[in-house]
Amino acid sequence: MATLKEILTRRPVAPTIRLTVPAGGARPAPPVGPALGKYRLNLMAFCKDFTARTQKYKADTPMAVTITAFKDNTFEFTVKSPSVTWYLKKSAGIESVSGRPGHVVASTLSLKHIYEIAKVKQSDLYCQYMPLESICKSIIGTANNMGIKVVKELD
Numbered sequence: 001m002a003t004l005k006e007i008l009t010r011r012p013v014a015p016t017i018r019l020t021v022p023a024g025g026a027r028p029a030p031p032v033g034p035a036l037g038k039y040r041l042n043l044m045a046f047c048k049d050f051t052a053r054t055q056k057y058k059a060d061t062p063m064a065v066t067i068t069a070f071k072d073n074t075f076e077f078t079v080k081s082p083s084v085t086w087y088l089k090k091s092a093g094i095e096s097v098s099g100r101p102g103h104v105v106a107s108t109l110s111l112k113h114i115y116e117i118a119k120v121k122q123s124d125l126y127c128q129y130m131p132l133e134s135i136c137k138s139i140i141g142t143a144n145n146m147g148i149k150v151v152k153e154l155d
Contacts, residue, residue, distance in 0.1 A: 023062075065079055066078050105148070
C-alpha cells in the first residue's frame with residue numbers, strides 16, 4: 001500500500017512508449033523522432049542518454065526501450081537487453097528460423113551457448129530473481145520453437 005507522501009509526489013503519467021532502437025543509434029529521425037515528438041519530449045536528451053546507456057553493446061543491436069512520459073514533458077526510460085531470439089539467431093549464425101520447427105532443423109547450438117545467453121538475460125529486470133536453470137530451460141524452449149536443435153556438445 002502506498003503512503004500518502006508517495007501518492008502526493010507522483011507525477012501524472014501521459015503515455016508509455018515502447019520502441020526497438022539500435023544500440024548507440026538513437027537519432028531524432030524515425031522511429032524515435034515521431035514517437036517522442038508527439039508528446040513534446042526532449043529528443044536530444046533521450047538520444048544522448050540512450051547512447052550513453054548502450055555503449056557496451058555492439059552497434060545495430062536491437063534494444064527494447066520503454067519510455068514513460070509525464071504530463072510536465074519529462075520522461076524516464078528503461079532499456080532491456082536484446083531478445084532471446086536475436087541472441088539465438090546470432091549464435092547459430094542464421095538469418096531466419098525454420099518454417100517447420102520440430103521437422104526441419106535450422107541450426108544446432110550447444111548448451112554452452114544457451115548458458116552464455118542465460119547469463120546475459122539474468123541481468124534483465126524481469127529475470128534477475130529467476131534461477132539460471134529456469135532461464136536456460138526457457139531459452140531451450142524458445143530455441144526448439146525456432147527450429148534450433150540444442151545438443152550437449154557440438155561435434
